[in-house]
Structure formats: structure tokens, C-alpha cells
Amino acid sequence: MKIAFYIAAAAMIAVALAVLLLPLMRHGRTSTRPRAVFALALVIALVLPLGTASLYLMVGTPVALNTIQAQAPVSMEQALVQLRTHLTEQPDDVRGWMVLAQTNSMLHSPADARDAYDHVLKLAPNNAEAMVGWAEADSMARSDHQITGRALELLKHAVSLQPDSQRGLWLLGIGQFQQGDYSNAAATWRVLQPQLEPGSKVAEAVAMQIGVAESRAGKSPAGASSVGAAATAEQPALRVQVSLAPALEKKLKPGDVVFVYARAAGGPPMPLAAVKRDAGKLPLEVTLTDAMAMTPAARLSSATKVEVGARISHDGQPIASAGDLEGSAGIVDVNRRTPVTLVIDRVHP
Secondary structure, rough: HHHHOOOOOHHHHHHHHHHHHHHHHHHHHHHHHHHHHHHHHHHHHHHOOOHHHHHHHEEEHHHHHHHHHHOOOOOOOHHHHHHHHHHHOOOOOHHHHHHHHHHHHHOOOOHHHHHHHHHHHOOOOHHHHHHHHHHHHHHHHHOOOOOOOOHHHHHHHHHHHHOHHHHHOOOOHHHHHHHOOHHHHHHHHHHHHHOOOOOOHHHHHHHHHHHHHHHOOOOOOOOOOOHHHHHHHHHOOEEEEEEEOHHHHHOOOOOOEEEEEEEEEEOOOOOOOOEEEEEHHOOOEEEEEEOOOOOOOOHHHHHHHHEEEEEEEOOOOOOOOOEEEEEEEEEEEEEOOOOOOEEEEEOOO
16 A cells, blocks of 8 residues: 555656656756755645645645655745745746746735736736636635626637637636526537546536526526526526624624635535625625526535534635634525525624
């Protein structure tokens, strides 16, 4: 088991490192980049491969990985500071801006990620990966999570340059769906469909979204029975009524935002649907739907039970900080039709 783990883990990490680090290492000596840039890229390469995380969960915590982690000479915070300093001195470093953008996305700082992607696009206007990243970050930074305006145009351009961009096609379809352009949303997702592994959960999720889009466009979903079409048309739409406990009203500050989210009961912390609103407008009601998902496999309809929660953030970031105000409505059925009542009644420690 240990030998199998080391072989599999080494292969997966090697692929991630090759894709991300080789371009940096190739030019590193001539561009005098600080060691922290490469250290930060290493951190990203180790974090991003979801397969590695899944393997980790299956086999436990190998001592070898603990050893590698213990030997890391530069922390994430130190590497970020040095990377920003490097980019101040060498603002034309496209790869450095990409590393900064991806890191900010990983740290759930979408506005900072969008700004970094913007620098990439100024230096490399036809960088499809940066176009998709900018659109995704812009959506996450918006209170309504809409993909519209420049984000939508960038996604169209990105998939024209890189037709096999699965993330680009998924996000473009979401944007078209949000704008009520259901026919084009279905058409976009049909381009994505052949690129997915047949029978996988992702392929099933995309097929379901195609059915919903075609149903709303007034078409009969291709290859689907009338029963299947009716099933796909019934998508979760959780109405959540959020209020702030009177005892905490004095803790509300100007500029505070409230995040309302639903995540799989007993599952990972990443929300299946989330929305950001102005906390000053509490009490308020929001509706959580599949259109708020950022990946086709992690949607509201992919779960049967979800935990519904809300948090008031003083710094506008989705990551909880000490002093934030939060509340939970507990576990609810995703197909619930009556409103979910949620009271924000405690302070995050």
C-alpha cells in the first residue's frame, strides 16, 4: 500500500509541477526572480490537484509528506510578500502575475485575483487561461455572482481560442443561462459534453443542465424521455429568509456584507451555492440555485440534504474571521419549497 501510494502521489505531483513550474524554472536564472516565486508555485502545484487530496483521504497521512512540509523554508505569507515585491520591480512578468492570480483564487480573494488576471491580460491579451480566470474571479467578487459584461465577452473569446477549455465552456454556459439565453447555454454545454468522461458525475450534471436549459428554451431535451425532461426541469430553489438577532445589531458596521450559503451535509466546506449581499439591508430573502455553482459536479442538486448558513463579514472576504457574525438554519432538504428561516445570532470566535 505504501509503495503504491508513493508511486501514485509522486506521479500526480510531478505532472502538476511540470505544468506549472517548468516555464518558471526555464527563465528563472535570467530574470533574477526571488526564490519565493518558485516556493509559492510549488505550494499551488501541491494544493491544486484534487486527485492528490482524494488519495490522501483514502490512505491517511503519510510520514513522507509531513517531512516535506516540515522542510518548507518559506511560508505562504512570506512568499506572497516577496512575489508582490518582485512584481513591483518586474511588472512585465506574466508568469508571476498568473501565480499571484491563482494563489489569490485559492485563498478566496476574488477581487485580488481579478486584479492580477487583469495585469496578465494587459501583457498577454490572448491568454485564454487568464480570460477564464478573470471571468470566474469577477463572478465570485460580485454580490449577485452574475457572469455578465466583460466577463461574458472574455469567456466567448477564451473558448474561441481554446475550444477544449472545460472550465471556460462551463462558465460561459452559466453566464448565458443567467442572462436567459437558454438556447445558447445548452449549445455551449453540448460542446463541453464530448470532452467529459461518459457516465461520470460531471457528465451527468452537465447533461442535466442541458435538459434544464432546453426545457426553458421551449425545446424537448435531445435524447431524453418525457419523464427525464420533467425531472431535469425540477431544480432546487432554496428560499432563505435571513435576519440579525437584536442583541448583535450594534456589532453591524458600515460596509459589512452577508454571505448566505448551502453546503453538503457532512460534506466538504466548499458551498454548493452561495450569494453575497449588503448586510445593511437585513432582514432579506435570497434564493439559492444551481446557477450559483462554480463547477458542474458541486451543485445544489448534487446533494439531497444541505446545511444552510449565513455569515456577516467585516472585511468582505468569504473566509471566516474572528468577530464575524454568523448563524445556521441547520440541515434542510434541497427540494424544500417553504422558506428557510435563518437568524444570525452568534459571534465567530
